Structures are given as structure tokens and as C-alpha cells.
Amino acid sequence: MRYETLAVQQRDITLFITLNRPQARNAMSLKMVEELNQAFQFANQNPDIRAIVLRGAEGHFCAGGDIKDMAGARAQSSNTGDEDPFFALNRAFGHMITQANHASQVVITVLEGAVLGGGFGLACVSDVAITAAGAQFGLPETGLGVVPAQIAPFVVTRVGLTQARRLALLGERFDGHEAVRLGIAHYLCESPEAIEATLDDVLNKVKRAAPDANRVTKALLHQVGTIEMEQLLDQAAHHFAAAVQSEEGAEGTMAFVQKRLPHWAQ
Known part of the structure; x- marks a missing residue:
């Protein structure tokens, strides 16, 4: 596939997705949102892809949403009676970040430079986040008179309600050290x-x-808190039984006994 706003490359088990609008600090345009959806759909259809790495071009992860798209939506709003274009613009991002959140692969973010707004949201749905010490995190939306509407639920899930209140309502800016302390990122790099x-x-x-x-483990983790515990544990037991009896389970057990790497690790 050809992309205008992304650089996408598959190497071995990994799909590398680079946000590629460096002239705008990789701010997320509607086109980028559409292309991220396409890239995640491609990964979902390719079982050979086991990891997705999200990063930004030329020293910045993502500076948030593209203000030009908001201006375009404002012009559209005054010229049409169709669906509210601001709703459609915001909701498109929500669909994309939900798809990223539930990707069956291990989603890894590499966080450098600006990690703001929508970029902050993507960091909060990654399974593993690697941050530069000097990266700058923040939710600037309320300072612009808008709302971190699609991002806020994922921030709460990541850092808890108490910290999310502080970060969103004060528009706090902080670096990679604080991001690791809050649990937004896992690895701090100097x-x-x-x-x-x-x-x-x-x-x-x-x-x-x-x-x-x-894949099954990630899906199981996502269900915690969404269904009753006994039902969840019943489902988990079925998953465990199926895994033990699967070809993958047999190979893993045999590799352990024979003191070798299983085939998927070679």
C-alpha cells in the first residue's frame, strides 16, 4: 500500500509504522488517521506480524491533532447541513485509537520529542512504551478551549482517575522520567x-x-473489569485448556524438555 503520511515497512515479525509529517512535528491529520486505520487492518489480516512499532519521523512522536483539520471542519460546518463535521473528525480518531488498543499484536511506541494530545493517547494504548528522557508529554486540549474527548478514557485506564484529572485539567507538561513514574512509559532511555x-x-x-x-493473553487482559470475574475465569480456563492441547503448546513443552528454542523464536 502507498501512504502519504506514514512510512510503513515489515521486517521479520514486526510492522514498523512511522508517523511521517515532520514539518508539522507529525501532527495527526485526518489523512494520517485514515492511513493508521489501514495499517492496523493490514496487520490484523497478516498473522506473520507479531509486533507493531509506532514512532515519529525526525525527532518527534506526535504533536497532537492537526489544527488545519479543525479549521477545515469549521468551514465545512458553515457550508453544509450534514453530520456535524467536528463530531466526525473527533470520532474518526476514536475509531483508530480503539483499533490500536485492541490490535492482536504487541504494540510498541517509541516516544521522542513531542508526545502531545493524540500522540499521548497512542502512548496510552501501547503494550510497551519506550521513552526518551527528554520527551515532552502533555494534554494541551483544555488550554486551546477544546476537550481531550477520545483520549481521556485511555488516559484514565493507563494512569488512574486521580492522575488523569491532574494531567487533563491542568494541561501539565512533563518529561520521560515522569512518564515512567506515572506508568505511561516502561523504559527510560538517555x-x-x-x-x-x-x-x-x-x-x-x-x-x-x-x-x-x-494474542489470547492480550484479549484476556482486555476483558478484566468488563465482565463478571467467575465468567472471566471460566473463559480463561477454556483458553488454557485449548492452548495446552494445541500444536503451539506441544511445541513449547517439547522445546522446554529438549532445552532448545521453540520454532517461533528462531
């Missing part, structure tokens, strides 16, 4: 070389995990 070394290490760990077991 140099570009450390970021690349950490990313390589994380991808090697993903490769050692069985693909189907990882």
Missing part, C-alpha cells in the same frame, strides 16, 4: 542509541513469546 538497543531487546522478547498465546 540517548538515541539506548532507544534502539531497548527496542531490539523488546522485539527479541516478543519473538520468544508464542504468537497465539500472546
